[in-house]
Amino acid sequence: MHILIKYIVVLLTLWCATLCAQENTSPLTLEYCLETALKNNLDLKGARLKAGSSGINYRQSRADLLPGLNGSYNLGVTNGRSIDPYTNSYLDQRLTFSNAGLQLNAVVFNGFRLLHTIRRERYSMEASEMEVQEARQTLILEITLAYLQILNSRELLKQAKAREVTTGKQLERLRILYDEGSGNPVDYTDMQGQLALDRTAVVEARNALEVAVLDLRRLMNTDDGVPANFTETGLAEKTAAYPHSAETVYRDALASLPVLKAKELRLDAARNSVKVARAAFIPEVSVFGELNTNYSSAAEFLKESGSSVTETGDFVSVDGQEYPVLREETRFTGESISYNDQFSNNLSSAIGVAVSIPLFNGFRARNNVALEKIKMEESRLDLENTTLELRQAISQAHLDMRSAYDRYHILSEQVAAYEASFRVNEVRFNNGVSNIVEYLTSKNNMDNARIALANARYEYMLRVRVLDYYRGI
Structure with missing residues (x-):
């Protein structure tokens, strides 16, 4: 029985280990990275909280149109000389008193300050919502670029390992010749140096891959281990010529980018802030009503x-x-007289109209208007600067995309040429026709061309996705 239990425990342990291994080796898709980042990213959460605050401010500005209704109640004891609230006569005794009141106040006109405030808060709320969309689109772009960087780093690591394997095989062949006394010792030592160089390239490529994975984990805001077996599922490779001009991308960006819409809404909110400040110069008219009563123990x-x-x-x-x-x-x-009878008998009411006329407040109203005008101009400059920077960024990204596209096709021809040259030199070197210098030169030319081609390929894919981001895709 004891042996059977141990056997079951071992089986369960192996089963759990198998499940964990399968979970850790499952491919990490771009869709999963995007879903995790959109759920966990702190910057996006902050933008959503800010939008929530703007929504509350907008709802409060609308509620400010409603009349204000307040009630009051107090109960106290006095000793010594005091005024009886029931008879308004002086007393010199211990007195228990109580007062209750209900006040209603409603603004009739205040220079449309409340209406302008509502418009300002509505524009601010809509701008915050656009900023949430901007943060979301930016995060999607950053995740996609980080994912592409990982794929590129993984490809470079794969090439570095392949170079190391090729060099290792040549070194083993030269070692056999060297041991047999028929090989050139210089060729053997040179190949050892080349192997050390290739191993260094593997270390650097592996470090670049780990850094790229850390960047992706930071954007995803997850402590879970990110597996290294990424997949290109969800990433359609784009190596065809980009069909849109920089001007077309710019026009699409003006019509779709949330950041520009947010800046425009911030400018609209600033305009209404100026109108709110100007309302301080206009008299305020309000109506009020009161209902009061009191109680005195001396009554x-x-x-x-x-x-x-x-x-x-x-x-x-x-x-x-x-x-x-x-x-x-x-x-x-x-x-x-009982408490209830006094509260019923002492009821009094009042209604009226109140007018508040601003005469002089130390130039506070005038200075507030001037400050709001400055903020409005700052919002206008911010919009213009963002538009200018957007045009420059799109032009630069389009130039980089065209350059990467041209380099990719030129390097494709270069790789094909260097691969053909290396195949010939490898056969010649293996047959002792050429020397190691020619072999290593041909090998390094081919390896460097492959690295440059991989970088150009992924750089072109990056630039295309940046341009698609500007177009709102």
Whole structure:
């Protein structure tokens, strides 16, 4: 039984290891990288949060059109001399008091400040939404370029390893000849130096690949290990001539790029900020209403409890006899007024119209208008500068694309020529007809041409995707 349990544990361990190996060796597609980056990238998350804040500000600016309604309530105790809120008379005793109120205020006119504020916040919200799209498109481009860089680095590493293998085989052949005493020692040592050079190229190519993978992981914002077996699925190779001119790309960019739309909306928001600042010169008209009541522990009402006859202190004389003057007085006893009765009996209301006229505020309104005008001009310059930089960037990217395209086709012919030359020199060197200098020269020419061709191929693909990004694709 114990042996059976150990056997099951071993099988489960091997099964889990197999699953992990399959998971780690599964190809990493461009689509997966894009999905992960769009979900995890911090810059994109920040742009979305900013857009959320702009949306809240816009909704609040619309809510500011509604009247303001506020209630108040307080309850307290005073000792010593104070004013009775019920009778407005002075008291010198312990007093419990309470007040309650309801205030309504609505702006009727304030120079359209609220309307201009709503427009400004709406433009700001739409600009933030465009900036989210811009961040998303930029991230997609960066992920695609980083992925292409990995494929290029992987291709260069593959070529470097192939060169190392080829050189190693030649070195082994020369070592056999050298051991047999029929080979040239200089050829053997030169080939050793070439092998060391090829190994160094492998190390540098592997380091470049690892750096490219780290850049991709940074954009994806993931701590998971990124496998090295990338696939070109989702990346259609583009080596045909690019059909669009720089001017066509620029016109498409003006119509589709979110960054330009965002700058235009920021300029519209700045224009409305100037109008908001100018509203400070215009009187504000509002209506208000109030409902108030109060309570005092000293408040009481007098209740009739009977009558009594008392002397007034005056006398009347009748036949020389003085009689005191009497009067009948009604007796009253004080009773406290309940809390609810006081709140009901002491209700008071008020309605009215308020006008606030700006006369002088230390030139604050004028300076605010001047500052908003400066910000508006800054937004205008930002838009113009972005448009200018966009035209220059598109022109440069188009020139780089054409240069890479021309280099790719020229280098393709060069590689074919150097490969044919190397095949001849390799046969001649193996047969002892040519020397090692000719062999290494031919080999290095072919290897360098292949490297240049791979770089030109991927550079052309990069430039095409940059131009497609400008076109909004």
